[in-house]
Amino acid sequence: MNFAVVGSQFFPLLINGLALGFIYVLVSVGYTMVYGVLRLINFANSEIFMLGTFATSIVSTTVFKFNIDSHPSHGMKLLLVLLCCLLASMVTSAVVAVLVELIAYRRLRTKGANRLGSLISAIGTSIVLSEGVRILTHSIPVASPRVLSKFYVFKIHGVGLRIDQMLTIVFGFILFFAVDRFVTKTRLGKAIRAVSMSEENSRLMGINLNRVISLTFLIGGLVTGAAAFMYMTVYEQTVFNVGFNIGIAAFTAAVLGGIGNLRGAFYGGLALGLAEEFFSVLLGSQWKEITVFVVLVLVLLLRPNGLFGEAVQQTRV
Amino acid sequence: MRLEINNMRVFYGKIEAIKGISVVVNEGEIVTLIGANGAGKTTTLKTISGLRKISEGSIIFDGQDISNLSAHERVEIGISQVPEGRGIFPGMTVLENLEIGKYFRKNRASEMAEDIERVYTLFPRLKERTSQAGGTLSGGEQQMLAIGRGLMARPKVLLLDEPSMGLAPMMIQNIFNIITEINKSGTTILLVEQNAQQALQRAHRAYVLETGKVVKEAKASDLLNDPAVRAAYLGTGANNPG
Numbered sequence: 001m002n003f004a005v006v007g008s009q010f011f012p013l014l015i016n017g018l019a020l021g022f023i024y025v026l027v028s029v030g031y032t033m034v035y036g037v038l039r040l041i042n043f044a045n046s047e048i049f050m051l052g053t054f055a056t057s058i059v060s061t062t063v064f065k066f067n068i069d070s071h072p073s074h075g076m077k078l079l080l081v082l083l084c085c086l087l088a089s090m091v092t093s094a095v096v097a098v099l100v101e102l103i104a105y106r107r108l109r110t111k112g113a114n115r116l117g118s119l120i121s122a123i124g125t126s127i128v129l130s131e132g133v134r135i136l137t138h139s140i141p142v143a144s145p146r147v148l149s150k151f152y153v154f155k156i157h158g159v160g161l162r163i164d165q166m167l168t169i170v171f172g173f174i175l176f177f178a179v180d181r182f183v184t185k186t187r188l189g190k191a192i193r194a195v196s197m198s199e200e201n202s203r204l205m206g207i208n209l210n211r212v213i214s215l216t217f218l219i220g221g222l223v224t225g226a227a228a229f230m231y232m233t234v235y236e237q238t239v240f241n242v243g244f245n246i247g248i249a250a251f252t253a254a255v256l257g258g259i260g261n262l263r264g265a266f267y268g269g270l271a272l273g274l275a276e277e278f279f280s281v282l283l284g285s286q287w288k289e290i291t292v293f294v295v296l297v298l299v300l301l302l303r304p305n306g307l308f309g310e311a312v313q314q315t316r317v
Numbered sequence: 318m319r320l321e322i323n324n325m326r327v328f329y330g331k332i333e334a335i336k337g338i339s340v341v342v343n344e345g346e347i348v349t350l351i352g353a354n355g356a357g358k359t360t361t362l363k364t365i366s367g368l369r370k371i372s373e374g375s376i377i378f379d380g381q382d383i384s385n386l387s388a389h390e391r392v393e394i395g396i397s398q399v400p401e402g403r404g405i406f407p408g409m410t411v412l413e414n415l416e417i418g419k420y421f422r423k424n425r426a427s428e429m430a431e432d433i434e435r436v437y438t439l440f441p442r443l444k445e446r447t448s449q450a451g452g453t454l455s456g457g458e459q460q461m462l463a464i465g466r467g468l469m470a471r472p473k474v475l476l477l478d479e480p481s482m483g484l485a486p487m488m489i490q491n492i493f494n495i496i497t498e499i500n501k502s503g504t505t506i507l508l509v510e511q512n513a514q515q516a517l518q519r520a521h522r523a524y525v526l527e528t529g530k531v532v533k534e535a536k537a538s539d540l541l542n543d544p545a546v547r548a549a550y551l552g553t554g555a556n557n558p559g
Binding site for chain 2: 187190191193194197198200201203204205206207208209
């Protein structure tokens with residue numbers, strides 16, 4: 001146990017944990033929204049993330065001709081490059097998410113296939129996408145050129161906040177609350193909530209089920225794509241199976257917070273990001289994953305539905 | 318407006334739940350389907366609202382064959398169902414539940430306030446609970462909310478599935494009074510009930526369902542006095558019909 005290091009490194013760990021946490025939050029939103037409406041774990045979400053990271057990388061290298069030796073950009077050009085990468089990542093992930101639903105899930109659902117069928121279809125889709133990219137990239141990790149110079153926004157007593165981390169935290173926060181507001185306040189958002197509470201009763205309200213499900217995948221994809229962009233700004237490297245660890249972590253975060261619940265994804269994602277950073281220093285990084293899962297199991301023992309597990313939705317008389 | 322079900326058959330897998338029934342609901346009527354558990358009452362309603370697929374026969378509404386329309390399209394042309402067990406959205410407030418009842422009429426925002434007011438006038442209790450989560454309401458209040466939500470779509474015909482289920486006797490009276498009131502203000506009603514006594518007192522015409530078939534069709538008041546119906550569905554508590 002290395003408490004001394006944790007004490008001296010508290011703020012850097014906090015910042016790293018929050019940056020990682022917000023990436024988890026956004027990917028968790030992808031899992032949790034789909035789970036909410038379909039009661040299905042969309043295993044392909046990790047590949048939707050992976051494709052987003054490649055989209056970011058491709059736009060910066062092919063459209064803006066960045067390479068490993070280029071200098072980071074600045075000013076208006078930097079803004080333009082970042083926005084284009086973000087947009088490309090979000091659109092790619094969203095399009096893939098919607099297509100995955102159309103191709104891999106919809107028919108099974110409308111034909112009344114059993115839930116395990118959809119689950120296998122999800123796993124299969126995930127494998128097809130990641131193996132496809134493996135073949136295209138020859139299993140070689142792709143380093144993304146540094147677009148954004150990683151300067152410290154401020155630094156106090158040796159503790160600093162890097163621009164990429166700050167962007168991740170601020171943008172992650174804004175995006176999460178935008179989705180949260182969309183779901184709670186807008187007409188379409190309410191339709192998503194209605195479907196997550198009861199598919200049959202939603203149809204009786206005149207809600208076009210297929211359209212709402214597509215919309216859910218679209219939003220989940222957009223948010224997961226944004227997370228992929230942020231991941232690339234912070235870690236600057238991707239590989240065909242990058243989604244695996246992130247996906248497992250985000251899924252864990254969703255379960256930790258209470259899957260099917262947006263706020264749960266938020267707190268679960270942050271808790272997991274922070275726990276990973278702190279535990280890896282406290283116990284050594286080889287213990288990181290083990291401790292995270294021990295925490296998950298303990299939380300589930302005490303609160304089987306997760307921290308925020310559908311407490312409101314399940315209220316019945 | 319006329320709802321016409323012709324020789325409808327419905328299968329669940331290989332089991333035939335509805336074995337060719339024909340039912341007519343004329344404009345302005347309250348028509349009730351009575352029958353025991355498993356007679357096919359709920360399946361009939363769900364097939365009319367489009368939640369179940371019709372296997373054979375047809376459903377004609379306003380002269381149009383709607384057998385192949387999906388559930389949400391049927392809401393748009395004026396068929397609303399208040400489901401068995403109320404089916405309100407527990408995590409939404411009373412107001413949100415009512416708003417979602419008008420989901421498809423997105424271009425008619427002006428109707429919203431007017432219709433919510435109408436529902437609140439019909440059910441003052443709901444107005445008091447407007448920002449309370451639907452799941453925290455009592456059974457009777459949930460039933461009011463479910464009916465109110467059904468009315469938000471301004472249906473031409475309202476399908477009611479067991480509105481009295483699980484309610485206290487006082488509340489049952491209350492709900493049936495409101496059903497009669499809704500009908501008088503111009504909404505046609507198809508009512509499925511196990512509480513045959515109440516249903517027959519309120520309805521104009523009735524069909525008796527047994528294991529997926531219509532075994533009797535008559536004026537509701539006639540069935541109230543029909544010895545076979547009284548024995549089978551009205552039990553001993555029916556000594557004083559009307």
